[in-house]
Amino acid sequence: MTTARTPTRAASTRGRRPGRSAGDDRELAILATAERLLERRAFGDISIDDLAKGAGISRPTFYFYFPGKDAVLLTLLDRVIEEADAAAGDVLDRLAEDPRARWRELIARFHATFGGHRAVVLACAQVRGTNAEVRRLWAEVLERWVRAVEAAIEGERRRGAAPDGLPARDLAIALNSMNERVWYATFAGDGPAVAERDVVDVLLDVWLTAIYRTTTPPPA
Amino acid sequence: MTTARTPTRAASTRGRRPGRSAGDDRELAILATAERLLERRAFGDISIDDLAKGAGISRPTFYFYFPGKDAVLLTLLDRVIEEADAAAGDVLDRLAEDPRARWRELIARFHATFGGHRAVVLACAQVRGTNAEVRRLWAEVLERWVRAVEAAIEGERRRGAAPDGLPARDLAIALNSMNERVWYATFAGDGPAVAERDVVDVLLDVWLTAIYRTTTPPPA
DNA sequence: GACGACAGTCAACACCCTGTCGACTCCCCT
DNA sequence: AGGGGAGTCGACAGGGTGTTGACTGTCGTC
Numbered sequence: 137m138t139t140a141r142t143p144t145r146a147a148s149t150r151g152r153r154p155g156r157s158a159g160d161d162r163e164l165a166i167l168a169t170a171e172r173l174l175e176r177r178a179f180g181d182i183s184i185d186d187l188a189k190g191a192g193i194s195r196p197t198f199y200f201y202f203p204g205k206d207a208v209l210l211t212l213l214d215r216v217i218e219e220a221d222a223a224a225g226d227v228l229d230r231l232a233e234d235p236r237a238r239w240r241e242l243i244a245r246f247h248a249t250f251g252g253h254r255a256v257v258l259a260c261a262q263v264r265g266t267n268a269e270v271r272r273l274w275a276e277v278l279e280r281w282v283r284a285v286e287a288a289i290e291g292e293r294r295r296g297a298a299p300d301g302l303p304a305r306d307l308a309i310a311l312n313s314m315n316e317r318v319w320y321a322t323f324a325g326d327g328p329a330v331a332e333r334d335v336v337d338v339l340l341d342v343w344l345t346a347i348y349r350t351t352t353p354p355p356a
Numbered sequence: 357m358t359t360a361r362t363p364t365r366a367a368s369t370r371g372r373r374p375g376r377s378a379g380d381d382r383e384l385a386i387l388a389t390a391e392r393l394l395e396r397r398a399f400g401d402i403s404i405d406d407l408a409k410g411a412g413i414s415r416p417t418f419y420f421y422f423p424g425k426d427a428v429l430l431t432l433l434d435r436v437i438e439e440a441d442a443a444a445g446d447v448l449d450r451l452a453e454d455p456r457a458r459w460r461e462l463i464a465r466f467h468a469t470f471g472g473h474r475a476v477v478l479a480c481a482q483v484r485g486t487n488a489e490v491r492r493l494w495a496e497v498l499e500r501w502v503r504a505v506e507a508a509i510e511g512e513r514r515r516g517a518a519p520d521g522l523p524a525r526d527l528a529i530a531l532n533s534m535n536e537r538v539w540y541a542t543f544a545g546d547g548p549a550v551a552e553r554d555v556v557d558v559l560l561d562v563w564l565t566a567i568y569r570t571t572t573p574p575p576a
Numbered sequence: 577g578a579c580g581a582c583a584g585t586c587a588a589c590a591c592c593c594t595g596t597c598g599a600c601t602c603c604c605c606t
Numbered sequence: 607a608g609g610g611g612a613g614t615c616g617a618c619a620g621g622g623t624g625t626t627g628a629c630t631g632t633c634g635t636c
Contacts, residue, residue, distance in 0.1 A: 162584090180486045183622065194586050199624070258485075265482025266400045275547030282548045301571070306558045309548050313541060314534035314562075321533060327495030328502045328529050338526045342534075345565045351521075382613090403593065414615050419595070 163201050165191035170208045174255040179209065179263055206267045212256045213270065217277050220249040228288040232295060232356035239343055244336045247319065251332070254323040261320050278316075282308045289347055295356065298348050311343050383421050385411035390428045394475035399429065399483055426487050432476045433490065437497050440469040448508040452515060452576035459563055464556045467539065471552070474543040481540050498536075502528045509567055515576065518568050531563050 169190030173182050184205055188198040202208050223245040231238045250257050264271050285308040292298035301307070318339060321329035330338050344351045389410030393402050404425055408418040422428050443465040451458045470477050484491050505528040512518035521527070538559060541549035550558050564571045 178486060184624090185622080193584095195623090196587080196625080197585055200584065204624085262485025265478075265485065266398060271546055279548045301565075302558055302561050305548075306550050306554060307562070309541070309550050310534055310538055310558055310562050312548075313537035314530055317533035317537035318530055321529070326491055328499050328525075328532075330526050330529050334526060338522055338530055341522050342527070342530050342562070342566045345521075345569055346562045349565055349569055404595090405593080413613095415594090416596080416616080417614055420613065424595085 162191055162193060162197075165193075166198065166201055166208060167211060171212060171253075171256060174259050179205075179259040206263065206269060209256070209259055209263060209267075210269055210273065212253075213260050213273060216249065216253045216256055217273075219253075220246055223249045228284055231288055231292060232297070234355050235292065235297060235348070235353040236340075236344060236351070240336065240340050243315070243339050243343070246315070247336050250319055251323065258320070258324055278312060282312050285312060292347065292353070297353050307346060311346060314342065315339055382411055382413060382417075385413075386418065386421055386428060387431060391432060391473075391476060394479050399425075399479040426483065426489060429476070429479055429483060429487075430489055430493065432473075433480050433493060436469065436473045436476055437493075439473075440466055443469045444504075448504055451508055451512060452517070454575050455512065455517060455568070455573040456560075456564060456571070460556065460560050463535070463559050463563070466535070467556050470539055471543065478540070478544055498532060502532050505532060512567065512573070517573050527566060531566060534562065535559055 166187055169187055170182070173186060173190065182205070184198050185195045187205070187208065188195045191198075202211075224242060225245075227238050227242045227245070260270055260274065264274055282305065286304045289298065289304040289307060293300060293304070302310075318330060318335060321327055322332055322335050341351060344353060347353075386407055389407055390402070393406060393410065402425070404418050405415045407425065407428065408415045411418075422431075444462060445465075447458050447462045447465075480490055480494065484494055502525065506524045509518065509524040509527060513520060513524070522530075538550060538555060541547055542552055542555050561571060564573060567573075
């Protein structure tokens, strides 16, 4: 994907303390507690006290490590994003080898990454509405992915594999948005959702028809 | 759309009081205040006291009319949904006349309805994560719309206008999900979004290619 | 080996928002 | 005229957040 994760943030200095000392365990303990608790209840139902207790510290001490609940989630999100970027790798640069297989690989890898951290992903989606930081980070990441897909679509059009049509950017936005919402529904399990087993193939089908007007695009 | 809005709820008894008396003005005042305030700040930043003050009553009195903040939003959502159902009408029953025109009409009408109440729609999307009632209602409505689209796709396949492919239900879910998320981004204005002017045509293009494999499906 | 500096810790406080209770007023109907 | 219910709100209890200030331990340094 050549997504080049511009180092807009350190992703490890979210909590304070540029320090190095042993209290790092506590920070990790808070993070671990958060991810564990998130699997049982909603983010809003977890109090700072819960996080502190879970990490074996008092509530005021929590504030020594993080400026608030949201910062914890933000750190968790940072990690998931990093993992997703790594998983995506450079598949989009090798599209022409076998377009269908590569697009599928891309979607499947994102699916695996998000599915592996569904609690965090779900919590972020919920908090995005109320927390500007999460919203900003997610917008930034999405923009990167959209740009990568946009470039890939333009590449496919240039080599004659995909027909002209919508502006590549608009198409990329629509497809990425679809994935986000469909995954959310599948992981959350409320409302109409595609079965987890099928979701990658359903998404792939829509991507291929929207980009190529066929489900069997030609290799180079 | 023949969506037959099964009367699962009265949509007007959300606040309490089966009554008829003059205090209805207050209820309306609360609703109006909520929609007005929602245009300036996020739902979470509006306190019950704000709502009460805005309606010229005290905070405890607010509870006489609504069981809580969320119920106000729920009532507002009910109205928008009713309006959307009415706007959709029976376009999907007349698809064969001119598929492209009808699908466009459907999408454009939903766009107009949601765009006319973007504050409410945005707030609901944000609250869906934390409020089970909103989540349930939205899931129920979405299920109805998905079913309508699913039936329409099957109809188009039966008359030979659309090729076979994904299960119609999965396709309907994916497309509806895309619309929801794309509209949200367009209205919210954060993160990558399709320009409001283009959004209907972008969505339409993806719907048509996903359903028909062409942007110019044949009429009956 | 005494001492300042600083990471780490928490009891206690001030604050804000929610939801509830009980008392009060008004008005309508009998 | 008077009993009942709609409508109203002051005052309270409870729970969550964020901050302050004092305490502890452990370094490196002179």
